[in-house]
Amino acid sequence: MKPTDIAAPDYFHKVVDCQWACPAHTPVPEYIRLIAQGRYSDAYMINWKSNVFPGILGRTCDRPCEPACRRGRVEETPVAICRLKRVAADFKDDIKHRLPKPSAKNGKRVAFVGGGPASLTVARDLAPLGYHCTVFDGDPEAGGMMRTQIPKFRLPNSVIDEETGYILNLGVEFKGGHRIESMKALLAEKYDAIFVGSGAPRGRELDIPGRKEAAAHVHIGIDWLSSVSFGHTDKIGKRVIVLGGGNTAMDCCRTARRLGGEDVKVIVRSGFEEMKASPWEKEDAIHEDIPILNFLVPVAFIHDNGKLTGITFQKVKAEYDAKGRRNLVPSGEPDQTLECDDVLVAVGQENAFPWIEQDCGIEFDKWHMPKVDPKTFVSTNPKVFFGGDAAFGPKNIIWAVAQGHDAALSIHKMLSGEDITERPLPEVHVSSQKMGIHEWSYDNDISNDKRFKVPHRDKVIALKDIRTEVELGYDVKLALGEAHRCLNCDVQTVFSTSLCIECDACVDICPMDCITFTENGEETDLRHLLKAPSPHPDQDLYVSSDLKTGRVMVKDEDVCLHCGLCAERCPTGAWDMQKYLIEMTHAGSACPTKSRSAA
Amino acid sequence: MTYIAKPKFHHPGLKKNELGYTHRDYEGKISTLCAGCGHDSITASIIEACYELSIEPHRVAKISGIGCSSKTPDYFLGNSHGFNSVHGRMPSVLTGANLANRDLIYLGVSGDGDSASIGFGQFAHSIRRGVNMTYIVENNGVYGLTKGQFSATADRGSKSKKGVTNTDNAIDLVAIALQLGATFVARSFSGDKAQLVPLIAAAIGHKGASFIDVISPCIAFNNHAGSTKSFDYVREHNDAVNRLDVLVGRDPIAVDYAPGTVQVVEQHDGSKIALRKIDADYDPHDRLGAQTFLARHAAKGQIVTGLLYVDPDAEDLHSHLNTVEAPLNTLEADTLCPGSAALDKFNASLR
Numbered sequence A: 001m002k003p004t005d006i007a008a009p010d011y012f013h014k015v016v017d018c019q020w021a022c023p024a025h026t027p028v029p030e031y032i033r034l035i036a037q038g039r040y041s042d043a044y045m046i047n048w049k050s051n052v053f054p055g056i057l058g059r060t061c062d063r064p065c066e067p068a069c070r071r072g073r074v075e076e077t078p079v080a081i082c083r084l085k086r087v088a089a090d091f092k093d094d095i096k097h098r099l100p101k102p103s104a105k106n107g108k109r110v111a112f113v114g115g116g117p118a119s120l121t122v123a124r125d126l127a128p129l130g131y132h133c134t135v136f137d138g139d140p141e142a143g144g145m146m147r148t149q150i151p152k153f154r155l156p157n158s159v160i161d162e163e164t165g166y167i168l169n170l171g172v173e174f175k176g177g178h179r180i181e182s183m184k185a186l187l188a189e190k191y192d193a194i195f196v197g198s199g200a201p202r203g204r205e206l207d208i209p210g211r212k213e214a215a216a217h218v219h220i221g222i223d224w225l226s227s228v229s230f231g232h233t234d235k236i237g238k239r240v241i242v243l244g245g246g247n248t249a250m251d252c253c254r255t256a257r258r259l260g261g262e263d264v265k266v267i268v269r270s271g272f273e274e275m276k277a278s279p280w281e282k283e284d285a286i287h288e289d290i291p292i293l294n295f296l297v298p299v300a301f302i303h304d305n306g307k308l309t310g311i312t313f314q315k316v317k318a319e320y321d322a323k324g325r326r327n328l329v330p331s332g333e334p335d336q337t338l339e340c341d342d343v344l345v346a347v348g349q350e351n352a353f354p355w356i357e358q359d360c361g362i363e364f365d366k367w368h369m370p371k372v373d374p375k376t377f378v379s380t381n382p383k384v385f386f387g388g389d390a391a392f393g394p395k396n397i398i399w400a401v402a403q404g405h406d407a408a409l410s411i412h413k414m415l416s417g418e419d420i421t422e423r424p425l426p427e428v429h430v431s432s433q434k435m436g437i438h439e440w441s442y443d444n445d446i447s448n449d450k451r452f453k454v455p456h457r458d459k460v461i462a463l464k465d466i467r468t469e470v471e472l473g474y475d476v477k478l479a480l481g482e483a484h485r486c487l488n489c490d491v492q493t494v495f496s497t498s499l500c501i502e503c504d505a506c507v508d509i510c511p512m513d514c515i516t517f518t519e520n521g522e523e524t525d526l527r528h529l530l531k532a533p534s535p536h537p538d539q540d541l542y543v544s545s546d547l548k549t550g551r552v553m554v555k556d557e558d559v560c561l562h563c564g565l566c567a568e569r570c571p572t573g574a575w576d577m578q579k580y581l582i583e584m585t586h587a588g589s590a591c592p593t594k595s596r597s598a599a
Numbered sequence B: 001m002t003y004i005a006k007p008k009f010h011h012p013g014l015k016k017n018e019l020g021y022t023h024r025d026y027e028g029k030i031s032t033l034c035a036g037c038g039h040d041s042i043t044a045s046i047i048e049a050c051y052e053l054s055i056e057p058h059r060v061a062k063i064s065g066i067g068c069s070s071k072t073p074d075y076f077l078g079n080s081h082g083f084n085s086v087h088g089r090m091p092s093v094l095t096g097a098n099l100a101n102r103d104l105i106y107l108g109v110s111g112d113g114d115s116a117s118i119g120f121g122q123f124a125h126s127i128r129r130g131v132n133m134t135y136i137v138e139n140n141g142v143y144g145l146t147k148g149q150f151s152a153t154a155d156r157g158s159k160s161k162k163g164v165t166n167t168d169n170a171i172d173l174v175a176i177a178l179q180l181g182a183t184f185v186a187r188s189f190s191g192d193k194a195q196l197v198p199l200i201a202a203a204i205g206h207k208g209a210s211f212i213d214v215i216s217p218c219i220a221f222n223n224h225a226g227s228t229k230s231f232d233y234v235r236e237h238n239d240a241v242n243r244l245d246v247l248v249g250r251d252p253i254a255v256d257y258a259p260g261t262v263q264v265v266e267q268h269d270g271s272k273i274a275l276r277k278i279d280a281d282y283d284p285h286d287r288l289g290a291q292t293f294l295a296r297h298a299a300k301g302q303i304v305t306g307l308l309y310v311d312p313d314a315e316d317l318h319s320h321l322n323t324v325e326a327p328l329n330t331l332e333a334d335t336l337c338p339g340s341a342a343l344d345k346f347n348a349s350l351r
């Protein structure tokens, strides 16, 4: 293998598994260290810069970082990255003075369709640069589905108000209750750019016999949830069936439990394991006495003269074809009818753009989705950008934020007369953490603690009021314990070939058998020559140039604890522990020096 | 030396030996030696060899003298028996322990100062008596612990860190061990675990006096230009006569060697040593040949390493003395002290 180019910004970024997996590339270990030091406001600001909604995301994020976290490869569970984010939000001081100030306008106007996380992120990045941002939303308040869909027992309004407020206070104009009915008309208003962040607002239908007749008691999940959010709906029948296995279904069933549902069931077509809902959402639902029944396909709504009485299900089983694809086939058992008073249909979400005319220069593909460039987020109309659920279908908040940052950068570049396909590389800061022979400016002692549970409110109290937040969040002590579990993956092991005398001290001390000195070879050969097996080929090998003996140093990054013992034991300082801080390029980042093509 | 404890976590894919232990289970306390000390690599090699042999830690007694090298038993086999004796007295403590209980595996760990200077006589007698042990000298040519004075193994003409030339002749412990009748003699280098680990494993399997001289650079006081025990010097002058694999239990002997290049040596404990020849002329069963070979190569400034001599049919001190097989601590008082009648009878037999 060729010597590893550690100067390439992606190399060490990938080692910080959580940050690499975060769509917005939040510097996770950096903020976790700040939490451990009690510097909650600083931790909050790092998050605010990257992911815009730390308090909201600290309660609701889909957390792609956690399955990626190195700790999960070293012991059973990853660091509770998400809930530590909430700690920063919960314990911070007033940070308003640290936010950008509304700046003098630069005369350019940007319109936003929708006020969800995607639009708000773009506005947050552009407003401080002097753009006049006008956000239109059909709903009265900002926040999009964060406000209208996510139930209040998971995300209180106060948190949404605070964090959307930080953005609107940057001088962003918010026009609530103002639905955009025509793209043509909006284009005619001669905005310099338009960002479409209108989400995926339509719940998928379930067209089976009885649907029309029983309509009064069959509700589309996301419509029902927003109606609950707005206070239009405040009760439901005693026996409720929720159809669907995603996170919407989990929110529906838990909401139903709080509005009078006593016998609430979730029923899914697939197996329990394949459900789309996150494991922790399923856990929370089950904890609230909601059974999840699987392998049942709804075939008819049963009604008595228009009054819903139940649903009939066909029983199925999973069969796998030669290619390993799963098919659900009837199991041959008799159909089953389950009684209920109300049904919540949560079987998927769709995009809909009835307000975008065919002849606006915005092309759609055969699935009726706008043609959007996945890196610049521009549509086929160079002034119109898409992001969030509107761009590529329903995802989640953190993806909406990440895409918002990229779209904002495109809009800023376009309006600065630059090529939007030239994407500046992230800024990388490197600094040795050495303080003394065995002293580092980070805590390199590895905690053996298992993941700390976030305390929950007593179930009886929690179920009484839909506005009572279930999770109480970590207290300072639990947060400190959990923060210590982080392995500081951003404090990188950096190797200097010229200093190494091949004494084997690092090999001998490394608790994880990461380091091997060997003859060089192709990557697959090297992986077999390592001191310990290498089960994750997606984890890079760090390879040195040739050493004095003609061998090379190979380090499997996979399960390195970043404990720094290799550097402590190295007699010549050939290993050093250096902190890599990678800051993603946002609109208006100070003069980026390097760039790569988006093509 | 480091301030944090070595983390408990280990690589999730670590292999386990027959006892279900990983190599990490054979570790001891975290080393307090200088960063980069060759002795730590020998520690790692002992750990690896014991892991590979699936040795039960409680069946090992590690005995040492004084010196950085003699401190190392604290850093491996944390669940074994240990005795950190007086300077140079490891061999007599080991001999005594061995006579009292032959069931344990005896690891004697010493330094060049400990064995070639103050303990030279002790070393010599334990070897010539054929004590069943694995005697490892961690040889750095200096008294590391007392800040780098030349030891008796420092080569004449080599330079100290401060530039002083050594005018005394060196003791080659391997040559002496051969001369005194050791039945397993090897030399290796702390920076070459591929050679050292199987040598230690083979030595443990040998019944009789096994001696391994391991050149082990003292990073603090003897790793400079002009030293003949530095990493660079040893790498440049290392002349390995053979490499070996130790085959334990049911594992068949690997057959991927060119025919005629492998010699299989069967040991008392049933293990087999597959010796891969590097020097075609070298015969590790020829004590006299080994001695001349060593002398010739030493004159040329070469450091001969590998398994230099082995007598697979060796006997040990117990068989020479015809001692009781059971460990003394398992014998009842009346067996240990049969009474004055028995003594009278014994005395009568000597009259």
Ligand SMILES: Cc1cc2nc3c(=O)[nH]c(=O)nc-3n(C[C@H](O)[C@H](O)[C@H](O)COP(=O)(O)OP(=O)(O)OC[C@H]3O[C@@H](n4cnc5c(N)ncnc54)[C@H](O)[C@@H]3O)c2cc1C
Binding pocket: A060, A061, A062, A113, A114, A115, A116, A117, A118, A119, A136, A137, A138, A139, A143, A144, A145, A146, A149, A150, A178, A179, A180, A181, A197, A198, A199, A200, A201, A222, A225, A247, A248, A251, A355, A387, A388, A389, A390, A394, A395, A396, A397, A398, A400
């Ligand atoms: C029940 C449910 C629970 C969820 N839970 C989570 C969760 O826990 N964590 C998570 O990360 N994600 C969750 N999501 C997904 C998440 O809410 C969305 O992915 C995210 O809000 C998308 O952001 P967005 O900015 O693209 O659009 P949205 O948040 O959907 O915002 C779009 C906004 O545009 C407005 N709008 C649409 N059309 C027009 C128009 N023509 N004119 C004016 N305004 C318009 C809408 O009123 C809406 O306010 C959940 C989704 C649902 C349905």
Ligand SMILES: Cc1ncc(C[n+]2csc(CCOP(=O)(O)OP(=O)(O)O)c2C)c(N)n1
Binding pocket: B066, B067, B068, B069, B070, B087, B110, B111, B112, B113, B114, B115, B118, B138, B140, B142, B143, B144, B145, B146, B151
């Ligand atoms: C009876 C006695 N004399 C002298 C000393 C001082 N002393 C301690 S260690 C040592 C030399 C150790 O040298 P070596 O065995 O080569 O060990 P190293 O530190 O080099 O590994 C000496 C002379 C002592 N501890 N006891």
Ligand code: SF4
Binding pocket: A016, A017, A018, A019, A028, A029, A068, A069, A070, A071, A078, A079, A081, A485, A486, A487, A488, A489, A490
């Ligand atoms: S241990 Fe910490 S830095 Fe490493 S991946 Fe997990 S959260 Fe990120």
Ligand code: SF4
Binding pocket: A493, A509, A510, A511, A512, A513, A514, A515, A555, A559, A560, A561, A562, A563, A564, A565, A566, A567
């Ligand atoms: S920091 Fe060094 S010693 Fe610690 S696990 Fe990583 S490679 Fe091993």
Ligand code: SF4
Binding pocket: B033, B034, B036, B037, B038, B039, B068, B069, B140, B144, B145, B217, B218, B219, B220, B221
């Ligand atoms: S003084 Fe020399 S022998 Fe002693 S620990 Fe340091 S490097 Fe090793």
Ligand SMILES: [Mg+2]
Binding pocket: B067, B069, B111, B112, B113, B138, B139, B140, B141, B142, B143, B144, B151
């Ligand atoms: Mg010494």
